[in-house]
Amino acid sequence: MTTTEIQTVLKKFRNDKTRLVDILLEIQSENGFISKQKIETIAEGLDISEVDVEQTMSFYHFFSCKPRGKYTIYLNNSLVAMMKGREKVADAFEKELGCKFGEVAEDIGIFDTSCIGMSDQEPAALINGKVFTNLTSFRAREIIRDMRKGMEVEEMYANTFGDSKNSSKLVRSVVRNHIKRTGPILDQNFQTGKILQKQLALMTPEEVINEVKRSHLRGRGGAGFPTGIKWEFCRRATGKKKYLFCNADEGEPGTFKDRVILTEKPEMLFEGMVVAAYAIGASEGILYLRYEYSYLKDYLEDVLDKMRKDGNLGKNPAGIKDFNFDIRIQLGAGAYICGEESALIESAEGKRGEPRNRPPFPVEKGYLGFPTTVNNVETLCSVVKVIQNGGEWLRNMGTKDSTGTKVLSISGDCLFPGIYELEWGFSINTILEMAGAHNTQAVQIGGPSGALVNPDQFDRILCYSDLATGGSMIILDESRDLLKDVVMNFTDFFIEESCGSCVPCRNIPTLLKNKLTRILEGKGTMKDFEDSQNWANMMQINRCGLGHTAANPIITSLENFRHLYEDKIQKHKDFDSGFDIASAVAESCEFVDRDPNI
């Protein structure tokens, strides 16, 4: 891109520095990285310093200031990817290219990445933004050979396009939905526009809020905050303008239900955004879409266009007077923390996705300082059904404190991984039976930030008052080494994804990892065990939910699988630092040419 071309991109975004992430994505799309020189041009055009540009860039996994190859492969290293054979695929890539992960050879770069939302079809990778699923070492070699021939990425697909909308003209992906059980959200008889035109148009915003409050609907993004109450706060907050965000960042490893909803039910989701916007008085909506799902962007834009044409979006949606509302799509650039609502807002403002201090809460002071509501994809879909059928209807489903249904992402050791929509109040046993799981040793509920649950607890009920979940369930059978495969992988995930602002969140997971490594090497003692427990408790002083939960893999495995640790601990010693003097002096002695005399 020439300087003039960059300036054209900047102009397209009105030289607005709050659109920096979009600007960087567009400029990087040309050749996969942004050079120092381009950074200078961007900084000048936006009237900010180069460091401002660099600090935003360096925060996100998918931005680079160095070349990452004509083809860039991001291979998922999440737990489920590992369970399904990612290491063999990684080996094949490395051998075929003769380079390591994190390097570029023959203009092909291979990099790790955190969960890309494909746990039902792992191992999976993003290649120049396109999703490749069910990879094998054979496929890895084949893909590299195709790249050597200079093929277009889409020509490298070996399988046919995925089911349903995945194969539509604007998506053309090999991703599969794997919808195994439908309910009110995933059912087939949703009629576009009808609820907005026939029902919403006849209600006042207060009536909408009251209906949602009556339904007892709680947020599906994980935290479970009552949706009606959040909207009421936002409606009452003073501000010249209000914003509505849909959180489609879906970064919790093992979760992929929002991907399927975005693919199959985007009309319902966007109508839910119209409902929410009407209730809180927002004039602008932003769908924050994780970069990993950018293959859905054109398709979603098309749905928005149709809604505008049908009079359901833009000026007076559904013919409602004094109500204007439009939606734009904001792409992320690879950072789990951006799913946290205040980080998401920071990111949408073109900055590093670092969570804000609260108060003020986003409903008071959010995007660009205006009152902002952030809701999960599934929450906004549920809202449409509440408007259609009434709050009472939702309350008749599920349990007393968890009304309605939950869309679950089930993966791991089972015959039928995929999407299951169930009424709240099911037990883990029900799920295992439904998904065809055998010899189950443990289930990870709610992703790494949730809990590792043992078989004694399989009759526990999933609901906000017992086992709350954003929907991820990873099933682990007896062949898995829970500490090495699961707890370690999750701890690495948090080390990688912490934004680094808070000292405990930045350091303790690494210290816990060191402890766990020592325990796994047979060098651990009871002291390591106790330290881990005590240090993990300190995570509560962190600023955001990531820090609060980053020690959960350790805490919940210590609680529920204590024997796995105890088996590996040295019982006859109360302290063992594991320090080995011989290996510590080996390198220096070799260099100065001296025999170690220890």
Added chain:
Amino acid sequence: MSKPVIATTSLAGCFGCHMSFLDIDDRLLDLIELVEFNKSPIDDIKTFTKDCDIGLIEGGCCNTENIHLLKEFRKRCKILVSFGECAIMGGLPAMRNDISVKECLEEAYLSGPSTVNEDKILPNDEELPMILDRVYPCHEIVKMDYHLPGCPPTADMIWIVLHALILDVDIELPYEVIKYD
């Protein structure tokens, strides 16, 4: 009853923590009433002559000499205290931990801009301590009982902690004493 015995040492440190120790000023006189010093730069006793109650360790471990000394302190002292940032985390010397020891030695003895070493002599005499691959905080070598933060820990903190350990009472550190910035 005989007085509690204290030993102190500086490993890979700069003696700053010991300087801060001296900063307890006239309280030194009170301290002398309360305790007896054994191996320590304070009284210049070079080797342990008896078992001690409290050992203060300044600095982390960068070579085998540090390791031996630290282990000896562990054997000889009932309570061992990591005294200051370098003992707790390696501190400034640990800045080399991101560079391989080979590279460090190469720069220091062969290729550094101010190095003059025509015969390319490297420090490999049997008498010299061997350099460790990185600088270790004390608790990664032996069990440490207490950690006194600060670079250096303030004189007040040192006094409060020593006083409490000597009298075997709870350590109460007011916020101002542990707040550094």
